[in-house]
Amino acid sequence: MAKKQKEAFFTPIGIDTGQNGEIEKSVKLPEATKKTHKQLGLSDDDVVNMFEQMYLQRRFEERAMQMYQKGKFGGFLHLYIGQEAVSTGTVFAINDDDDIITAYRDHGWGLVRGVTAKEGMAELYGKATGCSKGKGGSMHFAKVENHFWGGYGIVGGHIPIGGGLAFANKYQQNNRIATCFLGDGAVDQGALHETLNMSQLWSLPCIYVVENNGYSMGTSTRRHTVGEIHERSKGYGMKSALFNGMDVFTVYENMKKIAEEVRKDSMPWFVEIRTYRYRGHSMSDPQKYRTKEELEEYQKTDPIQRLKTYLIDKKVTDKKNLEEIENRVEEQVLEAIDFAEESPFPEDEALFEDMYADEPFFHDKK
Ligand SMILES: Cc1ncc(C[n+]2csc(CCOP(=O)(O)OP(=O)(O)O)c2C)c(N)n1
Ligand SMILES: [Mg+2]
Numbered sequence: 446m447a448k449k450q451k452e453a454f455f456t457p458i459g460i461d462t463g464q465n466g467e468i469e470k471s472v473k474l475p476e477a478t479k480k481t482h483k484q485l486g487l488s489d490d491d492v493v494n495m496f497e498q499m500y501l502q503r504r505f506e507e508r509a510m511q512m513y514q515k516g517k518f519g520g521f522l523h524l525y526i527g528q529e530a531v532s533t534g535t536v537f538a539i540n541d542d543d544d545i546i547t548a549y550r551d552h553g554w555g556l557v558r559g560v561t562a563k564e565g566m567a568e569l570y571g572k573a574t575g576c577s578k579g580k581g582g583s584m585h586f587a588k589v590e591n592h593f594w595g596g597y598g599i600v601g602g603h604i605p606i607g608g609g610l611a612f613a614n615k616y617q618q619n620n621r622i623a624t625c626f627l628g629d630g631a632v633d634q635g636a637l638h639e640t641l642n643m644s645q646l647w648s649l650p651c652i653y654v655v656e657n658n659g660y661s662m663g664t665s666t667r668r669h670t671v672g673e674i675h676e677r678s679k680g681y682g683m684k685s686a687l688f689n690g691m692d693v694f695t696v697y698e699n700m701k702k703i704a705e706e707v708r709k710d711s712m713p714w715f716v717e718i719r720t721y722r723y724r725g726h727s728m729s730d731p732q733k734y735r736t737k738e739e740l741e742e743y744q745k746t747d748p749i750q751r752l753k754t755y756l757i758d759k760k761v762t763d764k765k766n767l768e769e770i771e772n773r774v775e776e777q778v779l780e781a782i783d784f785a786e787e788s789p790f791p792e793d794e795a796l797f798e799d800m801y802a803d804e805p806f807f808h809d810k811k
Contacts, residue, residue: 471659471739472666472719474746477692481759485698487537489761495537495693496756496767499529499749501774502553505562508778509552509569513728517786518570520582521598525553527691527723530748531656532557534696535624539704544592544610544623546603548631550656550722551596555586558593562781572788579791580799592621601627601634604653608640611651615711622650622707630661632674644713645681651713652703653678656690658722659743663734678715690720691746721746 478485482492506524513522525532532553535545547554555565560576568575569583577585577595587595594610597603607625614621631637632655644651661669675687686703689695696718703714721743725732756762 470742471735472657472721474691474719475687475689477689478695478698480694480698482694482761485694487697491537492752492756493762493766493770495533496749496752497770497774498533498557499693499752500771501562501777502529502532502556503749504774504778505556505565505781506552508782509566510724510728512569512782521549522569522583522728523550523726524722524724525550527743527747528656528658528720529553530693530696531690531718531720534693535700538697538700539622539624542592543621543704544594544614545626546594546607546610546623547596547626548600548603548628549584549596549598550628551584551586554626555588555593555596558588559591560586560588560593562777563784566778566781566785567788570785570788571790572785573791573795574784574788578795578799580795601631601636604631604634604636604640607653608644608649608651611644611649611713612647615648615650620708622652622704624652624654626654626656628661629655629657629666629674630669631655632670632677641678641681641683641713641715645683648711649713650707650711652700652707652716653713654716654718656720657717658720660722660726660734662726663730665734675715675717683713683715685715685717687717687719690718691748691751693748693752
């Protein structure tokens with residue numbers, strides 16, 4: 446490859462300057478909603494709760510990162526930091542018994558769907574008290590009784606399972622929908638396209654959501670896939686949407702509308718939510734593919750800081766109350782670390798358990 450061509454191919458996006466010398470963004474964020482929480486039908490308590498949920502996800506992972514660096518546990522650790530508005534806005538928008546399935550960047554999803562900080566931290570430590578009995582680790586958080594089906598490591602591998610959840614809901618006529626989250630790195634996987642085809646053909650009540658966080662490992666979205674992601678479903682005649690994922694109200698507003706429509710019409714949707722991950726792909730990522738400036742640019746749109754400023758400006762609550770919440774969350778996470786450290790590892794026999802379902806698992810065991 447000619448030297449110039451090679452450089453253009455591998456230069457970090459943040460250093461890549463457009464025609465006007467501006468930094469080209471790896472993901473362009475659409476405008477956030479201008480509606481207030483009241484206009485969106487959210488109470489003061491709801492939005493304070495949203496703050497607490499997002500803050501818990503953030504502090505849990507920041508502490509998990511420290512513990513990993515101290516060598517307290519090993520394996521993979523992919524952090525969701527920066528993307529918390531997507532999980533939180535969605536969980537507030539859909540019903541508690543609607544299904545959620547996601548890829549391996551799953552801690553935030555587990556926490557906001559009822560995995561406790563203790564169960565989550567113990568899972569990272571590989572302890573028997575973890576949400577997957579210590580046998581899954583970071584990539585396999587789950588809480589089936591809360592309709593959170595987990596955490597999957599094979600890129601795109603879980604998408605047909607998401608379609609299957611929607612199929613089961615339709616078959617059982619239970620009025621539930623499924624939501625299936627995937628990364629931008631999964632949009633060219635055949636499994637996605639096979640599932641979109643069957644979903645449209647069979648009118649499955651599922652929302653397929655791409656969390657476009659700018660990168661698939663070290664490759665910018667602009668460099669690994671062609672065109673606009675949200676337009677991919679056009680070939681299947683499937684409805685689609687694109688919106689900002691750094692603002693929890695925007696996620697809430699859009700996901701609520703889409704979920705209502707999916708439930709009413711029993712038809713799938715394909716959604717692209719643009720967001721940004723602050724940390725590396727996993728703990729072993731030197732992040733040479735992006736600049737400090739690019740990262741700082743997106744950190745200015747931080748979803749937690751944004752909501753905090755809103756809560757104070759609109760006098761929904763005051764700084765003191767938010768500080769109390771922060772302290773409470775911090776305590777919860779520290780207790781979770783103690784719990785994880787003191788918990789036992791699974792017994793050897795556990796290796797042979799949970800291999801097969803004992804009985805067909807229907808959503809509610811009637
Ligand atoms: C089928 C398959 N191919 C490759 C990998 C290795 N791999 C792990 S994560 C990843 C990047 C996926 O990026 P994206 O879908 O954007 O998710 P993100 O990490 O940004 O959340 C790759 C290629 C894998 N796990 N599975
Ligand atoms: Mg990605």
